[in-house]
Amino acid sequence: MLELFRLESTALKSYPFSWAEIANLYSAKDAAALAETFPHDHFKTVSGYGGEKNYDYEARALVEMGTQTIAFAEALSDVWLKLARDLGSAPYREAMSRLTGIDLRSVPMEVNVFHYGPGASLGAHPDLPDKLVTHILYFNESWNRDDGGCLQILSSNDPTAVVAEIEPLVGNSAVLVRSANSWHAVSQVVGNCNASRRSLTATFYCPGSVSSMWPQGETPALHGYPRA
Numbered sequence: 001m002l003e004l005f006r007l008e009s010t011a012l013k014s015y016p017f018s019w020a021e022i023a024n025l026y027s028a029k030d031a032a033a034l035a036e037t038f039p040h041d042h043f044k045t046v047s048g049y050g051g052e053k054n055y056d057y058e059a060r061a062l063v064e065m066g067t068q069t070i071a072f073a074e075a076l077s078d079v080w081l082k083l084a085r086d087l088g089s090a091p092y093r094e095a096m097s098r099l100t101g102i103d104l105r106s107v108p109m110e111v112n113v114f115h116y117g118p119g120a121s122l123g124a125h126p127d128l129p130d131k132l133v134t135h136i137l138y139f140n141e142s143w144n145r146d147d148g149g150c151l152q153i154l155s156s157n158d159p160t161a162v163v164a165e166i167e168p169l170v171g172n173s174a175v176l177v178r179s180a181n182s183w184h185a186v187s188q189v190v191g192n193c194n195a196s197r198r199s200l201t202a203t204f205y206c207p208g209s210v211s212s213m214w215p216q217g218e219t220p221a222l223h224g225y226p227r228a
Protein backbone atom coordinates (compact mmCIF):
# COMPACT_ATOMS: atom_id res chain seq x y z
CA MET A 1 0.00 0.00 0.00
CA LEU A 2 2.54 2.61 1.10
CA GLU A 3 5.10 3.22 -1.69
CA LEU A 4 8.07 3.32 0.69
CA PHE A 5 10.51 4.14 -2.11
CA ARG A 6 8.99 7.65 -2.18
CA LEU A 7 10.37 8.14 1.35
CA GLU A 8 13.75 6.76 0.32
CA SER A 9 14.08 9.03 -2.71
CA THR A 10 13.40 12.28 -0.83
CA ALA A 11 15.98 14.48 0.91
CA LEU A 12 15.07 16.58 3.94
CA LYS A 13 15.10 20.35 3.55
CA SER A 14 17.17 22.19 6.16
CA TYR A 15 15.32 25.55 6.15
CA PRO A 16 13.69 26.72 8.37
CA PHE A 17 14.18 23.33 10.11
CA SER A 18 14.42 19.68 9.01
CA TRP A 19 11.32 18.77 7.05
CA ALA A 20 10.12 17.31 3.73
CA GLU A 21 7.02 17.18 1.54
CA ILE A 22 6.48 13.76 -0.03
CA ALA A 23 3.75 13.14 -2.62
CA ASN A 24 2.36 10.05 -4.41
CA LEU A 25 2.50 7.75 -1.38
CA TYR A 26 0.07 5.23 -2.97
CA SER A 27 -1.14 4.04 -6.37
CA ALA A 28 -3.97 6.12 -7.89
CA LYS A 29 -6.41 3.26 -7.18
CA ASP A 30 -5.42 2.98 -3.50
CA ALA A 31 -5.46 6.77 -3.10
CA ALA A 32 -9.04 6.93 -4.42
CA ALA A 33 -10.16 4.10 -2.11
CA LEU A 34 -8.47 5.68 0.94
CA ALA A 35 -10.16 9.03 0.27
CA GLU A 36 -13.52 7.33 -0.36
CA THR A 37 -13.48 5.28 2.86
CA PHE A 38 -11.79 7.73 5.28
CA PRO A 39 -12.91 6.71 8.82
CA HIS A 40 -15.97 8.37 10.38
CA ASP A 41 -16.21 6.20 13.54
CA HIS A 42 -14.90 6.54 17.13
CA PHE A 43 -13.78 10.19 17.14
CA LYS A 44 -13.29 12.46 20.15
CA THR A 45 -13.46 16.25 20.05
CA VAL A 46 -10.13 17.83 20.97
CA SER A 47 -9.98 21.56 21.67
CA GLY A 48 -8.02 23.90 23.86
CA TYR A 49 -6.65 27.39 24.02
CA GLY A 50 -3.44 28.64 25.63
CA GLY A 51 -0.40 26.61 26.61
CA GLU A 52 1.62 25.34 23.66
CA LYS A 53 -1.02 26.03 21.02
CA ASN A 54 -4.66 26.66 20.17
CA TYR A 55 -6.41 23.70 18.60
CA ASP A 56 -9.80 22.41 17.62
CA TYR A 57 -10.39 19.16 15.71
CA GLU A 58 -11.71 15.56 15.89
CA ALA A 59 -9.29 12.65 16.55
CA ARG A 60 -9.51 8.84 16.20
CA ALA A 61 -6.83 6.32 17.19
CA LEU A 62 -5.54 4.11 14.32
CA VAL A 63 -2.42 2.38 15.73
CA GLU A 64 -2.15 2.46 19.53
CA MET A 65 0.92 3.96 21.21
CA GLY A 66 3.89 1.60 21.47
CA THR A 67 2.01 -1.34 19.89
CA GLN A 68 0.95 -2.62 16.48
CA THR A 69 -2.65 -2.82 17.68
CA ILE A 70 -5.12 -1.39 15.17
CA ALA A 71 -7.89 0.54 16.95
CA PHE A 72 -11.51 -0.37 16.05
CA ALA A 73 -10.23 -2.50 13.18
CA GLU A 74 -13.73 -3.88 12.55
CA ALA A 75 -14.90 -0.42 11.45
CA LEU A 76 -12.12 0.08 8.85
CA SER A 77 -12.26 -0.61 5.11
CA ASP A 78 -9.77 -3.07 3.59
CA VAL A 79 -7.50 -0.27 2.31
CA TRP A 80 -7.50 1.44 5.70
CA LEU A 81 -6.63 -1.85 7.43
CA LYS A 82 -3.73 -2.26 4.98
CA LEU A 83 -2.52 1.29 5.57
CA ALA A 84 -2.69 0.82 9.37
CA ARG A 85 -0.65 -2.41 9.07
CA ASP A 86 1.94 -0.69 6.85
CA LEU A 87 2.32 2.23 9.27
CA GLY A 88 2.90 -0.20 12.15
CA SER A 89 5.49 -2.21 10.18
CA ALA A 90 9.28 -2.51 10.47
CA PRO A 91 9.94 -1.50 6.80
CA TYR A 92 8.07 1.79 7.35
CA ARG A 93 10.15 2.53 10.46
CA GLU A 94 13.32 1.69 8.51
CA ALA A 95 12.38 4.03 5.64
CA MET A 96 11.55 6.84 8.10
CA SER A 97 14.88 6.26 9.91
CA ARG A 98 16.83 6.52 6.63
CA LEU A 99 14.94 9.66 5.58
CA THR A 100 15.43 11.51 8.88
CA GLY A 101 18.83 10.12 9.96
CA ILE A 102 17.22 9.31 13.34
CA ASP A 103 16.96 5.70 14.52
CA LEU A 104 13.17 5.23 14.74
CA ARG A 105 13.26 1.41 14.54
CA SER A 106 12.22 0.73 18.13
CA VAL A 107 10.99 4.02 19.65
CA PRO A 108 7.33 4.34 20.74
CA MET A 109 5.00 5.49 17.96
CA GLU A 110 1.27 6.05 17.50
CA VAL A 111 -1.01 6.83 14.59
CA ASN A 112 -4.13 9.02 14.83
CA VAL A 113 -6.68 10.12 12.22
CA PHE A 114 -8.25 13.62 12.12
CA HIS A 115 -11.21 15.56 10.73
CA TYR A 116 -10.91 19.36 10.78
CA GLY A 117 -14.44 20.70 10.25
CA PRO A 118 -15.51 24.29 9.46
CA GLY A 119 -13.61 26.75 11.69
CA ALA A 120 -11.06 24.16 12.89
CA SER A 121 -7.36 25.07 13.06
CA LEU A 122 -4.10 24.36 14.84
CA GLY A 123 -2.08 27.35 16.07
CA ALA A 124 1.68 27.81 15.58
CA HIS A 125 3.65 25.26 17.64
CA PRO A 126 6.97 23.35 17.40
CA ASP A 127 5.44 20.02 18.74
CA LEU A 128 6.02 18.78 22.29
CA PRO A 129 9.67 18.07 23.21
CA ASP A 130 9.04 14.31 23.68
CA LYS A 131 8.29 13.95 19.94
CA LEU A 132 11.13 13.03 17.59
CA VAL A 133 9.46 12.96 14.18
CA THR A 134 5.88 13.36 12.87
CA HIS A 135 4.72 12.13 9.46
CA ILE A 136 1.44 13.79 8.44
CA LEU A 137 -0.58 12.15 5.63
CA TYR A 138 -3.53 13.81 3.87
CA PHE A 139 -6.75 12.31 2.44
CA ASN A 140 -8.86 14.92 0.63
CA GLU A 141 -9.76 13.99 -2.96
CA SER A 142 -9.78 17.70 -3.84
CA TRP A 143 -9.06 20.89 -1.91
CA ASN A 144 -9.43 24.61 -2.48
CA ARG A 145 -6.59 26.62 -0.92
CA ASP A 146 -9.04 29.46 -0.29
CA ASP A 147 -10.78 27.17 2.23
CA GLY A 148 -7.70 27.23 4.56
CA GLY A 149 -6.75 23.85 6.05
CA CYS A 150 -3.16 23.88 4.73
CA LEU A 151 -0.09 22.86 6.75
CA GLN A 152 2.08 25.97 7.07
CA ILE A 153 5.83 25.65 7.64
CA LEU A 154 6.86 28.72 9.66
CA SER A 155 10.26 30.36 10.13
CA SER A 156 9.34 31.51 13.66
CA ASN A 157 6.42 31.48 16.10
CA ASP A 158 4.85 34.30 14.03
CA PRO A 159 1.85 32.76 12.20
CA THR A 160 2.46 35.10 9.22
CA ALA A 161 6.08 33.87 8.72
CA VAL A 162 4.94 31.19 6.22
CA VAL A 163 7.78 29.54 4.26
CA ALA A 164 5.73 26.78 2.58
CA GLU A 165 2.11 25.57 2.43
CA ILE A 166 1.12 21.94 1.96
CA GLU A 167 -2.38 21.12 0.67
CA PRO A 168 -4.26 18.22 2.32
CA LEU A 169 -4.57 16.19 -0.91
CA VAL A 170 -4.65 12.40 -0.83
CA GLY A 171 -1.18 10.95 -1.51
CA ASN A 172 0.52 14.06 -0.17
CA SER A 173 2.41 14.06 3.14
CA ALA A 174 4.88 16.04 5.25
CA VAL A 175 7.65 14.86 7.57
CA LEU A 176 8.61 17.20 10.42
CA VAL A 177 11.70 16.59 12.58
CA ARG A 178 10.92 18.10 15.97
CA SER A 179 13.30 20.79 17.29
CA ALA A 180 13.07 24.01 19.31
CA ASN A 181 12.36 25.90 16.05
CA SER A 182 10.17 23.41 14.12
CA TRP A 183 7.29 25.93 14.04
CA HIS A 184 4.21 24.97 11.99
CA ALA A 185 0.43 25.50 11.98
CA VAL A 186 -2.76 24.48 10.19
CA SER A 187 -4.60 27.47 8.71
CA GLN A 188 -8.22 27.80 9.81
CA VAL A 189 -10.77 25.90 7.71
CA VAL A 190 -13.36 28.44 6.50
CA GLY A 191 -16.78 28.36 8.11
CA ASN A 192 -18.69 27.36 4.97
CA CYS A 193 -16.34 24.58 3.82
CA ASN A 194 -18.48 21.60 2.76
CA ALA A 195 -15.93 18.81 3.32
CA SER A 196 -13.76 18.23 6.37
CA ARG A 197 -9.98 18.48 6.07
CA ARG A 198 -8.72 14.89 6.51
CA SER A 199 -5.34 13.84 7.86
CA LEU A 200 -3.40 11.27 9.84
CA THR A 201 -0.27 11.63 11.96
CA ALA A 202 2.30 8.89 12.60
CA THR A 203 4.25 10.23 15.59
CA PHE A 204 7.58 8.81 16.79
CA TYR A 205 8.43 9.63 20.43
CA CYS A 206 11.51 9.62 22.65
CA PRO A 207 11.89 6.28 24.48
CA GLY A 208 9.74 6.14 27.64
CA SER A 209 7.13 8.68 26.42
CA VAL A 210 3.38 8.23 26.83
CA SER A 211 0.63 9.36 24.45
CA SER A 212 -0.47 12.96 24.92
CA MET A 213 -3.47 12.33 22.63
CA TRP A 214 -4.84 9.42 24.70
CA PRO A 215 -3.72 9.88 28.36
CA GLN A 216 -3.80 6.65 30.38
CA GLY A 217 -6.79 6.36 32.69
CA GLU A 218 -8.92 8.71 30.59
CA THR A 219 -12.05 7.17 29.02
CA PRO A 220 -13.07 9.71 26.40
CA ALA A 221 -16.60 9.83 24.98
CA LEU A 222 -16.32 8.68 21.35
CA HIS A 223 -18.79 9.52 18.61
CA GLY A 224 -19.31 9.15 14.89
CA TYR A 225 -18.18 12.08 12.72
CA PRO A 226 -21.36 12.84 10.78
CA ARG A 227 -20.22 15.46 8.28
CA ALA A 228 -19.03 14.94 4.70
Ligand SMILES: O=C(O)CCC(=O)C(=O)O
Binds near residue numbers: 136
Ligand atom coordinates in the same frame (compact mmCIF):
# COMPACT_ATOMS: atom_id res chain seq x y z
O1 LIG B 1 -2.37 18.28 10.23
C1 LIG B 1 -1.33 18.88 9.99
O2 LIG B 1 -1.03 19.26 8.85
C2 LIG B 1 -0.38 19.20 11.13
C3 LIG B 1 -0.67 18.45 12.40
C4 LIG B 1 0.27 18.81 13.52
O3 LIG B 1 1.06 19.69 13.44
C5 LIG B 1 0.23 18.05 14.79
O4 LIG B 1 -0.64 17.18 14.93
O5 LIG B 1 1.06 18.32 15.67
Ligand SMILES: [Fe+2]
Binds near residue numbers: 125126127134184
Ligand atom coordinates in the same frame (compact mmCIF):
# COMPACT_ATOMS: atom_id res chain seq x y z
FE1 LIG C 1 2.49 19.64 15.01
